[in-house]
Amino acid sequence: MIRLHVPDALAAGAPVSPSPEQSRYLIAVMRLAIGSEVLLFNGRDGEWRATVVEANKRGCRLTVGAMTRPMVQGPDLDLVVALVKRGRLETIVEKAVELGARRIRLVQTRRTNADRANIGRLHAIATEAAEQTGRLDVPEVVAPEKLDRLLDGWPADRRLMFCDEAGGVPPALAALTGADGGPWAVLIGPEGGFDPQEGERLRALPFVTSVSLGPRILRADTAAIAALTIWQAAMGDWLTGS
Ligand code: SAM
Numbered sequence: 001m002i003r004l005h006v007p008d009a010l011a012a013g014a015p016v017s018p019s020p021e022q023s024r025y026l027i028a029v030m031r032l033a034i035g036s037e038v039l040l041f042n043g044r045d046g047e048w049r050a051t052v053v054e055a056n057k058r059g060c061r062l063t064v065g066a067m068t069r070p071m072v073q074g075p076d077l078d079l080v081v082a083l084v085k086r087g088r089l090e091t092i093v094e095k096a097v098e099l100g101a102r103r104i105r106l107v108q109t110r111r112t113n114a115d116r117a118n119i120g121r122l123h124a125i126a127t128e129a130a131e132q133t134g135r136l137d138v139p140e141v142v143a144p145e146k147l148d149r150l151l152d153g154w155p156a157d158r159r160l161m162f163c164d165e166a167g168g169v170p171p172a173l174a175a176l177t178g179a180d181g182g183p184w185a186v187l188i189g190p191e192g193g194f195d196p197q198e199g200e201r202l203r204a205l206p207f208v209t210s211v212s213l214g215p216r217i218l219r220a221d222t223a224a225i226a227a228l229t230i231w232q233a234a235m236g237d238w239l240t241g242s
Contacts, residue, residue: 002030003039003047003131005138010045016062023059026052032060039068041130043137046071071136072239074100076183077231080160081224082107082190083114083144088221092188093122095221097129097139099228100237105185106144111192119143147198154207158183162202163227164210165193165217169203172211172227176234179209184235186227188220 004026008016018026026032032052040062041047047069054061079101081092089106096104104126106117122141130138154160161172161184169175187202194202203210213226 001037001039002026002032003041003134005127005131006040006042008040008042010040010042010048010064010067012048012064012066014064016040016050016064018060018062020059023055027055027060037065038062040064041136044071047136069136070241072241073137074102074135074237074239075181075232075235076158077101077228077235078103078105078158078183078185079224079228080105080107080150080185080187081220082109082147082188083112083117084191084220086118088219089117090122090125091221092224093125093141094129095225096228097126097135098133099225100135100232101139101186101228102137103140103142105142105150107147107150108144109147109190109198110195112190115144117144148201151201151205154205155183156207158185158207160184160202160205160208161186161227161231162208162210163188163213163223164199164203165189165213165223166196166199167212167215169210169212172213172230173234175209175211176231179235181235184231186224186231188224188227191220 034052036052039047040050046067048067049065050062053063079096127138202208
């Protein structure tokens with residue numbers, strides 16, 4: 001069944017007016033008619049069945065029926081990723097949503113040569129990935145900030161798995177075995193890798209666990225997928241009520 005993310009509060013009997021793009025998709029592309037059902041989620045209230053009650057050229061309206069799943073969330077795992085080329089960044093966002101990252105933070109490092117990203121487009125990619133993958137939330141994509149500033153304000157209770165291509169650090173799975181649960185983030189560098197001073201600073205920080213993803217240098221998109229997968233394998237990928 002079609003799943004849609006909507007901003008509205010969801011409760012039995014509530015009316016929902018999908019956006020013009022969503023209405024076009026439901027009525028013109030998927031050819032839903034009055035009486036057709038879809039699934040809705042908003043990141044807060046779980047997942048609900050809803051019925052098309054009005055459909056015309058101006059859009060459509062839905063009425064919410066019964067809850068199909070209560071609200072649950074995956075582990076508190078962020079992906080922190082340096083700005084990389086647009087296509088790869090879009091792949092990283094899509095795959096991070098599929099793999100359960102709760103938030104995606106973009107960073108500028110010394111070797112990134114871009115300072116902006118199209119957050120609206122990345123949010124749309126994250127939303128579509130959440131809709132197709134069965135998630136009940138859409139991860140926030142946070143606008144780029146400088147790595148140094150991010151580290152200056154880093155919360156002491158969140159561990160950071162630094163994917164360190166320089167080598168001389170333990171394999172990720174070994175480094176995570178027996179590690180504390182609780183909030184974590186995974187850090188992936190840009191195409192040019194981390195500057196030596198950035199690497200030095202990261203390795204010395206008390207909240208950082210430096211890890212290797214193996215003896216080959218991976219592209220940033222491959223590294224992000226591998227790192228999130230290894231983290232999930234080591235730490236668990238459980239859905240819990242929020
Ligand atoms: N140009 C860099 C070099 O040749 O050393 C490679 C950078 S790599 C394309 C992008 C990012 O992916 C790295 O900064 C790192 O975070 C991650 N990465 C890639 N391969 C890795 C590995 N074998 N171990 C740990 N991290 C890796």
